[in-house]
Amino acid sequence: MRGQVVAVSxxxxxxxxxxxxxxxxxxxxxxFLALLYGALAQSWNLLGGFxxxxxxxxxxxxxxxxxxTRTLWLNQVPLPLALVAGTAAATAMGVIIGAPSLRLRGPxxxxxxxxxxxxxxxxxxxALPEVSFLPTTYLAGYRLLPxxxxxxxxxxxxxxxxxxxxxxxxxxxxxxxxxxxxxxxAIGVHAFSHKLLAFVLSSLFAGMAGGLFAYxxxxxxxxxxxxxxxxxxxxxxTFLGGAGxxxxxxxxxxxxxxxxxxxxxxxxxxxxxxxxxxxxxVVLVFPGGFVAAWRALATRSERSLQ
Amino acid sequence: xxxxxxxxxxxxxxxxSFGGLRAVDRLSFAVVEGEILGLxxxxxxxxxxxxxxxxxxLPADRGRVRFSGRDITREPxxxxxxxxxxxTFQLVRPLPNLTALDNxxxxxxxxxxxxxxxxTARDESLDLLSLFxxxxxxxxxxxxxxxxxxxxxxxxxxxxxxxxxxxxxxPLGGLTxxxxxxxxxxxxxxxxxxxxxxxxxxxxxxxxxxCDRVIVLNSGRLIAxxxxxxxxxxxxxxxxxxxxxxxAALQ
Numbered sequence: 001m002r003g004q005v006v007a008v009s010x011x012x013x014x015x016x017x018x019x020x021x022x023x024x025x026x027x028x029x030x031x032f033l034a035l036l037y038g039a040l041a042q043s044w045n046l047l048g049g050f051x052x053x054x055x056x057x058x059x060x061x062x063x064x065x066x067x068x069t070r071t072l073w074l075n076q077v078p079l080p081l082a083l084v085a086g087t088a089a090a091t092a093m094g095v096i097i098g099a100p101s102l103r104l105r106g107p108x109x110x111x112x113x114x115x116x117x118x119x120x121x122x123x124x125x126x127a128l129p130e131v132s133f134l135p136t137t138y139l140a141g142y143r144l145l146p147x148x149x150x151x152x153x154x155x156x157x158x159x160x161x162x163x164x165x166x167x168x169x170x171x172x173x174x175x176x177x178x179x180x181x182x183x184x185x186a187i188g189v190h191a192f193s194h195k196l197l198a199f200v201l202s203s204l205f206a207g208m209a210g211g212l213f214a215y216x217x218x219x220x221x222x223x224x225x226x227x228x229x230x231x232x233x234x235x236x237x238t239f240l241g242g243a244g245x246x247x248x249x250x251x252x253x254x255x256x257x258x259x260x261x262x263x264x265x266x267x268x269x270x271x272x273x274x275x276x277x278x279x280x281x282v283v284l285v286f287p288g289g290f291v292a293a294w295r296a297l298a299t300r301s302e303r304s305l306q
Numbered sequence: 307x308x309x310x311x312x313x314x315x316x317x318x319x320x321x322x323s324f325g326g327l328r329a330v331d332r333l334s335f336a337v338v339e340g341e342i343l344g345l346x347x348x349x350x351x352x353x354x355x356x357x358x359x360x361x362x363x364l365p366a367d368r369g370r371v372r373f374s375g376r377d378i379t380r381e382p383x384x385x386x387x388x389x390x391x392x393x394t395f396q397l398v399r400p401l402p403n404l405t406a407l408d409n410x411x412x413x414x415x416x417x418x419x420x421x422x423x424x425x426t427a428r429d430e431s432l433d434l435l436s437l438f439x440x441x442x443x444x445x446x447x448x449x450x451x452x453x454x455x456x457x458x459x460x461x462x463x464x465x466x467x468x469x470x471x472x473x474x475x476x477p478l479g480g481l482t483x484x485x486x487x488x489x490x491x492x493x494x495x496x497x498x499x500x501x502x503x504x505x506x507x508x509x510x511x512x513x514x515x516x517c518d519r520v521i522v523l524n525s526g527r528l529i530a531x532x533x534x535x536x537x538x539x540x541x542x543x544x545x546x547x548x549x550x551x552x553x554a555a556l557q
Contacts, residue, residue: 172412172415176401179403180399182383184401185384187387187392188416189416
């Protein structure tokens, strides 16, 4: 336990000091992406890992957060306000979509959320088909540093919420709902309100990650953050690292980006095939992801030491 | 026992159909505070459906359920649990990937008179586990427990919600003779603490020795009510259990 606290503090400190230690932009850029993907995966994990509800429409909230933030920011609204508005829009959408869809169970919920996200993506593609460029005045002042620290703050906030879920009354209630919603009800847990709050928290942080994406990218199609690839990357990262664990999505994000960088350079599109194989292997061999595999290794080595 | 004391639970004109099948058919009965009431009937007579209607897991098609005089017919199960109705399931349903301790802890955090402080709730849950001989298993995942342990865990979990009324659905099924007598002693202790019990059970000896009163269902309707020894010797009760031919044979 103490070892874990020390390790986490050291990594956090290293991340805070990184811009001073490694001033090269490509390193910082890579870590930024790991933090962004980590935050998005962690936001998926709040509902999918801790709540057991497989949301296949997560990109909708990432997309909405980015769309609102980008549009306001490029229209002279100060960035903090634009980010808050983007996050608020995604959160509100979480309530609107969560309330009806969470009444569906299992596969129906997954398919329903996927459909909603696709509708939003296609609507955005039709209504706003242009590429969104940062104007030259914005480009002149572009620095990676504030983006990096914003990503670090976001990942810390969403991971704090995940940690809170492991040791709070609400977290225990949510775990009960994940295990068996009928039993949870029978011991006093209102299943629907727990799922809804987890959904809303998940949308909130996905929206914030979307806002960060809008602040980071110089040019992209406005529909791109609505692409289902964001949902599936978040899901893949979470399952690789360990769904329903605090550190799984962060470990998974680091691994995912390392693998993608090295593989995509050499194999181009073929790297997707490798991802598929790795994913299947992880799910089959250690279904709890890297974090569970590590824990199993740690207890085994402890036993062999005794 | 019938007619003594105040009524804790009243079911009035309850009905529930599944497709064309009337599982519970205009059923009225009351549970008296402090008693152990046996709910009997052959397979498919609607006993578990009655439990689901009382606990709120299923909505009633018609009729009312009152608990401590309050109409709870439209309330969700979690609300009923917080009011003081707890249950176990016919096929045990632990929260499989949570530890035995956490199974009990959730009920302690959300049930009636709940402890919202995590530390207090955890201590109280550990006390309950030791009461059911599960102290050694506190950190074991519920799915890794034996059937007898899971059955005890399920009752510990129900008690963690501090119920006034406890519904036990075939709590003795699959237990050995020794485990059955231990369970019966446990149920009497629960009653002695002032908790009212309704129990669905096929073990006739257990029902005879444990229940203050029984009601018998057939095809979702009430066909007999009274003291266990007397009700179980009635010819119409023997008939629904064993069929007409056997009644003739017995005579």
